[in-house]
Amino acid sequence: MRCPFCNQENTRVVDSRPVEETNSIRRRRMCDECGKRFTTYEKVETIPLIVIKKDQSREQYNRSKIEDGIMRACYKRPIPVQSITDAIDDIETEIFNREEREIPSTEVGEIVMDRLKELDPVAYVRFASVYREFKDVNTFMDELKKMLGEQ
Structure with a gap:
């Protein structure tokens, strides 16, 4: 995952937790390069109906x-x-x-x-x-x- 601040690819997950309402996972990430934190969400991709x-x-x-x-x-x-x-x-x-x-x-x-x-x-x-x-x-x-x- 690229850092939205410095555009480096070295980021790591600091915390993960499910988001109940949307059936997704919230991930707190930290950039190894600049040290800034940001949040991403993962959602299951379904086959289009x-x-x-x-x-x-x-x-x-x-x-x-x-x-x-x-x-x-x-x-x-x-x-x-x-x-x-x-x-x-x-x-x-x-x-x-x-x-x-x-x-x-x-x-x-x-x-x-x-x-x-x-x-x-x-x-x-x-x-x-x-x-x-x-x-x-x-x-x-x-x-x-x-x-x-x-x-």
């Missing part, structure tokens, strides 16, 4: 799209932010644990809906109404009846 859209186009997985959808569904609901963040982390873990390079957006949507159903029924119905493209009140009622029948 490709999402296959409904129109068969492909795009790289983007966590913020799931975050946006869930935040819209949970808008003005009494759900703690930490619960929402945990749900997004769980969804992402489930998606990446499949160890596939491509995943259909329909599968991602179903995983999100399953998790939202556990989190908050109103948020689930909000998400489902957009995801399943409810055309009228009857399809909306069918989804509600199905959800109430499972309880």
Whole structure:
């Protein structure tokens, strides 16, 4: 690792500790040449995941799209932010644990809906109404009846 101060390559790790929130390692380093200290972070590099859209186009997985959808569904609901963040982390873990390079957006949507159903029924119905493209009140009622029948 090059020193950002004097550009020498002789640096050593003085301290290492995990960073829980980001699944990375924080390393405190010291330059053998100039003696200055600096911090680096190491993160596991994952294989890029490709999402296959409904129109068969492909795009790289983007966590913020799931975050946006869930935040819209949970808008003005009494759900703690930490619960929402945990749900997004769980969804992402489930998606990446499949160890596939491509995943259909329909599968991602179903995983999100399953998790939202556990989190908050109103948020689930909000998400489902957009995801399943409810055309009228009857399809909306069918989804509600199905959800109430499972309880």
